[in-house]
Amino acid sequence: MTWNKPFKTLAASLALAVGFSISPATAEELGYPEKEELTFGFIKLTDMAPIAIAYEKGYFEDEGLYVTIEAQANWKVLLDGVIDGRLDGAHMLAGQPIAATMGFGTKAEIITPFSMDLNGNGITVSNAIWEEMKPNIPKQADGKPVHPIKADALKPVVEKYKDEGKPFNMGMVFPVSTHNYELRYWLAAGGIHPGYYAPHKGDISGQIDADALLSVTPPPQMPATLEAGTIYGYCVGEPWNQQAVFKGIGVPVVTDYEIWKDNPEKVFGITKEFAEKYPNTTVRVTRALIRAAMWLDENNNANRPEAVKILSQSNYVGADYDVIANSMTGTFEYEKGDKREVPDFNVFFRYNATYPYYSDAIWYLTQMRRWGQISEDKPDEWYKELAAKVYRPDIYQAAAKSLIEEKLATAAQFPDFETEDGFRNPQTHFIDGIVYNGKEPNAYIEKFDIGLKSGQKL
Template sequence: MKWLKRLAVSSLIMAGVTATSTHAKELGWPEKEELTFGFIKLTDMAPIAIAYEKGYFEDEGLYVTIEAQANWKVLLDGVIDGRLDGAHMLAGQPIAASIGYGTKANIITPFSMDLNGNGITVSNEIWKQMKPNIPKMADGRPQHPIKADALKPVVEKYKSEGKPFNMGMVFPVSTHNYELRYWLAAGGINPGFYAPHKGDTSGQIDADALLSVTPPPQMPATMEAGTIYGYCVGEPWNQQAVFKNIGVPVVTDYEIWKDNPEKVFGITEAFAEKYPNTTIRLTRALIRAAQWLDENNNANRPEAVKILSQSNYVGADYEVIANSMTGTFEYEKGDKRPVPDFNVFFRYNATYPYYSDAIWYLTQMRRWGQISEDKSDEWYFETAKKVYRPDIYEAAAKSLVADKLATAQDFPNFATEDGFRSPQTHFIDGIVYSGLKPNEYINKFSIGLKQGETL
């Protein structure tokens, strides 16, 4: 019955969307015009801010209010209870909600907001201890990417002295949690396990490094206070540590997993069913904003930084946001290097909601015990398809092409696209990921639960 209902919704959304698509005026008026969207103060909320500031929402007949949220839980609860119509979300949030981890709710995403954009920062004291373990380039600067192998002796020293090695991430189902865990484990440091079936959701079982939640804007101050020794967070809160001279970003997520999916735009399944025209139209506006952010080799980024620096958006200094948003990234103070793809909003099909992206998050939930028991490959596929909605995206994209606001070449080939990226090879540990083989992928890791294992 669920799949019949889903098919009916997809048919409604795709009505009139043929191979040549339909113009915006033929999509139908938005059923709900006044909307409230939530976000967290991070630079990757940019597509929402740009869609608002450039009038793309209004072009769709949508009158949007944008509200910063205190933390990711408050944001998710706001979407579930209807206080928010949609939000900038951690990619793991709608996926976790769909399987009932933490909160049970039917959240979907028709739009992936960006690729990359995160970093791992350590305090000056930890950096001082790590640095002798890092190979140097000819000019004396550290050789990148810096692997967690360089941190392992430091963590072992703390453990031998009976000191917990505390690190921060932004939410239990955040990309940041999984990226930090991935990086640590690739360097032989166990980041710990979850055991929800035993009532343990600390994620610290058998851990060498103890990871806990800290809201993004509070990361630098929490590290400066000595509560944590390092953290994984989105921008501008890694660069803020450099500007405040309290820490050193040691690796970006681009170096952990090149062109990894980051945030999504989340709405309830009920919203999409009740307001199909509104859903397509808000997706159109967000696609246009993402295009604007990346067009002409990021020529619009300085203007975007100026917008994001406003207190009603990210509210950090222009220089701090620009450090990563305009194609560079500063590691140790004065060590600024080109990273043109640190923030990607449209190129490389960044906005398309790939099933394989959702499946990667599910494999990490299983790897670290948030999913307690084995699941079949088919379960991973079915779960991804409940949450990620390329059918909605396709309807929006085709209508933009029909309106000459985009070209077919801007998007995947919808006639052949199956929702699975080609096997991805650019991980810091060299392990290849294929979304078509989730269990095979899980079994490749030396640290982490494998098929047949539970805590």
């Protein structure tokens, strides 16, 4: 086995770097936090919940941490805040720490010890587009459309716009956002080309060869931008899809749960420097977040209504209770009145949602390569090394083990730390049926009809 070699050497050097004086046994041994006053940033989305809950339920204070939580204007401002130290940590798009470490966009070493949730996004189209798509969608016995809706239904509409010479614009939240890759995945699976990036030529618009033109809009402004007619559809996290239903300006057609069942979503990002300078603080933050995630999923989502109440406060997400509750409490409303059960629409803890798997990072890297953000071929080793630089299960394990030690959690709630190697088993539940194995990124990239293949460079 040569593939895991870089991991072993890295893990060893990282263990030294984090100064495993922590080698956790009890809280006393864990040591007091080096930095007690922290500021964390977030974007107004329901999946920032673990941070809000850790604050409101006193989990941060239990660790001796005094945390201020600040909403940020957009993902760029948030990332810059973490890089320049204005923020100590933040709710981030999974692609952000990876892209920053790789140097796509602002270069900085950002790591993540904690993955924040699974799923939670949706793709919404405007009412007009929905009316045009509807005839192409098969119906159930009760007359409602069959889900999941594939982009095949959208393809004739996009082609019509193309023939008329009108650009078909769609919104996503950031070039390296999960939403960008999910929207691209869904479009490409239905034969609609979402366009390539060519950073080596200075083209970072991502619209080369595109049928649908994707551009960036901050999440809370998505509904307003759709309403203004600047875009015909968007991919965003909650509550901004349900908001479109409530406002009657658009129809969510598919959730990311249907595009890729249990896909990793946000992560908690900090700088590598922070983790090295304040090892105890880092582990303690992770502990508080793990406890918050456990609380969110406890007893089959029993605490969700309370969580929704907290999130609807104006300093957190601030949307109406009903809008947030729609998706957070296990349902999702597609067309107005078409409310369906999606119990796993937001997963915060079960299915090892919070464990930072290398394979999750590698999936994002494969998509970056597929769409040209990584402009040249890279060996499988490269993917694995980069993933191990950014995703830090070692810190997570230290936090989890100390929680188990204090009886705040049980070992059964976590992956088996003795045997797991940082890779989820090959994942099969994609909308196009393609299987993803994180250990073979290059072979995976080859499987797509639309997308760059090995040896291809724009």
